[in-house]
Amino acid sequence: MKAIKKHWWKALAVLLLVYTLLFSFLVPLSPTIKSASPSSLEIGDNRIVLTGYNTNFQEGETIDASIEFGKKTLICGKNIKVLSPNMISAEFNIPEALPSKILHVRLKTNRFSSFSPELVKAYSIKVNNDTSNLCIANNAMATSTPLDIPNRLQLNETIRNLMFHVPMWFTMMLIFTISFVYSMKYLRTFDLKYDIIAREAVNIGLLFAFLGLITGMIWAKFTWSEHTDLFTTKGWWVNDVKLNGAAITTLIYIAYLILRNSLNSDQQKAKVSAVYNIFAFVLMIVFIMILPRLQDSLHPGNGGNPAFGKYDLDSTLRMVFYPAVLGWMLLGVWMLSLKKRFANLENTLIDEL
Amino acid sequence: MFIKNLFHLVRHELKLEMKQKHFLSSIVLYIVSTIFVCSLSFTSIEDTKIWNALFWIIILFSLTNAISKSFLNENSDKQLFLYTLINPRVLILGKILYNLVLSVFLVLLSFFVFNFFIQSDGLKDINFSLFLLAVVLGSMSISSTLTMVSAIASKTNNNIGILSILAFPILIPSLLLSIQFSNLAINGGTAEMATQFIVFLSLINLLIIILSFLLFPYLWRE
Numbered sequence: 001m002k003a004i005k006k007h008w009w010k011a012l013a014v015l016l017l018v019y020t021l022l023f024s025f026l027v028p029l030s031p032t033i034k035s036a037s038p039s040s041l042e043i044g045d046n047r048i049v050l051t052g053y054n055t056n057f058q059e060g061e062t063i064d065a066s067i068e069f070g071k072k073t074l075i076c077g078k079n080i081k082v083l084s085p086n087m088i089s090a091e092f093n094i095p096e097a098l099p100s101k102i103l104h105v106r107l108k109t110n111r112f113s114s115f116s117p118e119l120v121k122a123y124s125i126k127v128n129n130d131t132s133n134l135c136i137a138n139n140a141m142a143t144s145t146p147l148d149i150p151n152r153l154q155l156n157e158t159i160r161n162l163m164f165h166v167p168m169w170f171t172m173m174l175i176f177t178i179s180f181v182y183s184m185k186y187l188r189t190f191d192l193k194y195d196i197i198a199r200e201a202v203n204i205g206l207l208f209a210f211l212g213l214i215t216g217m218i219w220a221k222f223t224w225s226e227h228t229d230l231f232t233t234k235g236w237w238v239n240d241v242k243l244n245g246a247a248i249t250t251l252i253y254i255a256y257l258i259l260r261n262s263l264n265s266d267q268q269k270a271k272v273s274a275v276y277n278i279f280a281f282v283l284m285i286v287f288i289m290i291l292p293r294l295q296d297s298l299h300p301g302n303g304g305n306p307a308f309g310k311y312d313l314d315s316t317l318r319m320v321f322y323p324a325v326l327g328w329m330l331l332g333v334w335m336l337s338l339k340k341r342f343a344n345l346e347n348t349l350i351d352e353l
Numbered sequence: 354m355f356i357k358n359l360f361h362l363v364r365h366e367l368k369l370e371m372k373q374k375h376f377l378s379s380i381v382l383y384i385v386s387t388i389f390v391c392s393l394s395f396t397s398i399e400d401t402k403i404w405n406a407l408f409w410i411i412i413l414f415s416l417t418n419a420i421s422k423s424f425l426n427e428n429s430d431k432q433l434f435l436y437t438l439i440n441p442r443v444l445i446l447g448k449i450l451y452n453l454v455l456s457v458f459l460v461l462l463s464f465f466v467f468n469f470f471i472q473s474d475g476l477k478d479i480n481f482s483l484f485l486l487a488v489v490l491g492s493m494s495i496s497s498t499l500t501m502v503s504a505i506a507s508k509t510n511n512n513i514g515i516l517s518i519l520a521f522p523i524l525i526p527s528l529l530l531s532i533q534f535s536n537l538a539i540n541g542g543t544a545e546m547a548t549q550f551i552v553f554l555s556l557i558n559l560l561i562i563i564l565s566f567l568l569f570p571y572l573w574r575e
Contacts, residue, residue: 244525244529248523248525251522252522255518255519259506259509259515259519262509262510271571275505275568276502276505276519279523279564280523282564283498283523283526283557283561283564286556286557287526
């Protein structure tokens with residue numbers, strides 16, 4: 001009973017992380033249209049081929065394809081034919097005037113409904129302000145909403161990285177905050193047991209910082225850069241505010257460890273590094289707050305990029321993102337407590353010898 | 354009492370500087386020779402952005418060199434003597450204040466030397482007073498950070514190496530702000546456009562001084 005009371009959060013951490021891993025690797029991406037060919041339409045009848053991802057079309061299935069803009073259905077597709085499990089062709093009759101030259105496509109079947117923004121363009125039309133529904137496509141009705149991870153333009157399968165990359169930074173900040181608090185505690189009491197926690201927290205925090213950097217670099221290479229070849233040096237790093245912040249943080253804490261190693265006595269190590277830890281942490285937090293307000297970032301939520309909170313983090317992703325954050329944070333604290341015990345044991349061993 | 358001690362200390366540092374002229378002259382020579390070496394490879398820089406970046410890099414390294422000596426010169430006996438006489442908080446404020454004066458002097462000097470050796474055609478529409486403000490504010494935040502970090506680094510054996518490792522990551526953000534601010538001034542920006550830079554840089558300066566004020570007493574107590 002006592003053991004359960006003491007260790008329940010470790011079991012929770014394991015459960016949450018197993019859930020995160022299973023969910024983020026096993027749940028399929030939602031079906032969507034990836035491309036249309038030709039993507040630029042002319043006035044009059046157009047036959048275009050829509051290529052999908054995970055769509056799994058079947059012969060004889062009811063499929064609605066329509067062109068939309070501003071929540072209005074403008075043109076309904078006719079003569080929809082299934083060419084292969086991931087390909088259909090549809091006919092669209094483009095009128096002389098539409099509300100926009102860049103248009104969205106919606107696809108509906110009995111199994112799912114998908115929306116692809118800015119998939120087709122019609123440059124030869126005139127732009128008017130008529131925003132009434134021009135047609136209604138309601139042959140297909142999705143009966144149930146399947147469990148799937150949203151499929152976003154450009155992100156595609158890499159969206160699964162959300163459950164790993166983002167929680168790494170949250171955990172790192174938590175662990176560095178713990179280190180900061182224990183450095184302050186040390187300076188109030190000059191008790192070395194607080195210094196051990198502050199030091200081990202920096203070690204664990206750096207581990208999470210490197211994991212966050214690695215997952216972020218891989219993610220950036222395959223979404224932000226055009227160099228998707230693994231064996232080039234291009235595309236791994238971009239000049240972005242948040243990347244600069246991450247680099248600064250990592251450098252500060254590596255410097256902290258070097259500072260510790262260049263001092264001699266334990267008390268001096270503890271005192272000087274605690275002073276540096278507090279000084280650097282406060283400045284780092286201020287900079288992380290200030291800098292993103294001065295510059296745009298490629299990250300979601302900055303400079304006109306779609307924010308995760310607004311569009312991308314739908315209810316399915318929330319179902320796994322928040323548990324993932326909590327799970328990684330608990331894992332970080334667990335690792336910290338193990339490192340602390342190990343350091344204490346080491347100290348008693350040295351004392352006995 | 355506090356203020357009186359502070360001014361005593363700053364005056365004491367200034368007197369010391371005047372007595373040991375070799376230190377100030379060595380740092381001035383350092384700046385002039387660095388700029389001269391740069392001028393050999395860039396006789397004139399068309400792009401004001403590169404001109405600006407080179408200027409700030411020279412400032413960063415010359416200030417690191419100048420301020421790294423602020424705790425190095427004092428041997429432990431003299432330090433002990435000082436510590437028994439005055440409050441450590443007065444000591445760090447005095448050092449910061451003195452280094453602010455020194456760095457503003459060095460930065461203005463390097464600006465004139467830099468402008469003398471390396472011309473840029475893009476500097477026609479420079480807002481000179483705003484540029485000076487950017488340079489002064491930026492060098493103040495650099496020098497106050499370096500003063501505190503050099504106090505930390507003076508506790509180790511490998512002083513200068515540790516100083517740059519510890520200070521540069523903390524300096525990157527205020528350096529970025531200063532570079533953007535002076536870029537704005539070079540391109541003829543007005544004070545209204547630079548309000549956020551002025552506010553942020555002043556706040557950072559204030560924060561660094563407050564942090565040093567609070568943390569320094571823990572450093573010297575053996």
